[in-house]
Amino acid sequence: MTERSTVHSVTYDLLRTLELTTVFGNPGSTEQPFLQQFPADFTYVLGLQEASVIAMADAFAQVTGRPALVNLHSSAGMGNAVGNLVTAYHGNTPLIVTSGQQHRELVIGEPYLANREATTLPKPWVKWSYEPARAEDVPEAFMRAYAEARQPPAGPVHLSIPMDDWQRPLPGFTRVRTVSDRVVPDPERLRVFADRITASRRPALVFGPEVDRAGGWDAAVALAEKLRATVYGAPLLDRASFPEDHPLFAGPLGMSVKTVGDRLTGHDLVVVIGAEVFRYYPYVPGDYLPEHTELLQITADPAIAAAARVGDSLLGDPKSAIELLLDLVAPGSARTAPEPMPRPYALPATPNTPLTPPEVYAALSRVRPADAAIVNESTSTMAQQVEWLPTTRTGSFFATASGGIGWGTPAAVGVALADRHRGVTRPVIGLIGDGSFQYSVQAIYTAAQHNLPIVYVVMRNGEYSVLKSFAKLEHTPGVPGLDLPGLDIAALARGFGCRAADVTTTADLEREFTTALSADTPTVLVVHTRPQDANL
Incomplete structure (x- = not known):
């Protein structure tokens, strides 16, 4: 054992072996012992709020096809993250989510920033949740977490790690294992x-x-x-x-x-x-x-x-x-060919003011690169997106698996980071509602800091259209809080370091979108649209 052989050094060696060298997080005080002397061969992706952090890591893991590592702050950070942790769970995304715990000698007295019942907090939205009984068990806990996250059905797991564990002496960890991620049917x-x-x-x-x-x-x-x-x-x-x-x-x-x-x-x-x-x-x-x-x-x-x-x-x-x-199976050549899906309805000869979602998607269909990836969180326009912007390639469409909003904006960041990680160059298009955009708007800061090739198209209809559609369906009139006046989304985007523009015509949209494809920073295009009922 060398003087520098600690839980910290041994764990980082294991993470290298498991190819877990990208860490998504928002650093807190109880996590700093893990993050100290952060190795030069690791990448730290900073998100400004933990819900965004989880969604970025979720999409990153989906695109790379490997588990992703997340570092959250104690119970406060985990609490912020749970909404998008639900999405990762429903999406079978292999995430290893770590949270810092207070010093072991203080935990019994419920100190400030302690993670009370740390293993319980993320349940039931993780496959396994564990706090090592001894500091010496931390590397093996990571090894099991990796196996649990990857084995089918894949999904997120959680480790709570006391902050004083990292500097405990540890000679090494050699029990690195491989696991299967497929089960063949009977x-x-x-x-x-x-x-x-x-x-x-x-x-x-x-x-x-x-x-x-x-x-x-x-x-x-x-x-x-x-x-x-x-x-x-x-x-x-x-x-x-x-x-x-x-x-x-x-x-x-x-x-x-x-x-x-x-x-x-x-x-x-x-x-x-x-x-x-x-x-x-x-x-x-x-x-x-x-x-x-x-x-x-x-x-x-x-x-x-x-x-x-x-x-x-x-x-x-x-x-x-x-x-x-x-x-x-035998060939079905004798079967009658099915009727093809109806093609999109014809657009009006004179464009609407504001534009309708079909007009927006039709314009995007004329300028979208064939290899673009789409992340959709415009929940009231999903049907129109399928009609006008059909998915034609594997691994090129992503949406929330849980129905909770606030996933799409940071998920676009995760897709773009994963593409860069695997050496793929393609634009990422985030189709986001103006209400959805506010839930994790801080994620565009990360996009700007990494100069990611993302074009966010924000449908600015001034309301929660999908909720108004549900109100009609469920016969619940008079629901408050469904209108969204007073948002200057373009100004907000510029404040986070993105290029931004307000768009009112299809010609402007096509021009701004084409310009965005060659920009050296992410772009937020705010498209003023007419509200419509969702296709429920």
């Missing part, structure tokens, strides 16, 4: 599923976010084409898993029990791969499945399989399952 049950699919007269395929996360995009296309099956987007997608301009794609499935049931009418079999059955919101009563329609589900998550209201489930990695099904 071959006999999969063969039964394949036989039922082959026998179907008019099957429907629903590909969910697990497929794209597993790298199964190309396999999903091959399966749909072999079966000649109609493909629907799973409800409330956080990752697109099938090209939305493909002739077999029939559009989003819908959000309510009634909408989903109605959309599936006429199919004798529905095969849901990599998705819940189903994400429902709001509640509109109806039949979970049409009469004489059966359902098969394949998912890597036992909890999702157990929670399904209808159908037969099979556990396994979605990509592996699809690739195996390709060899097991």
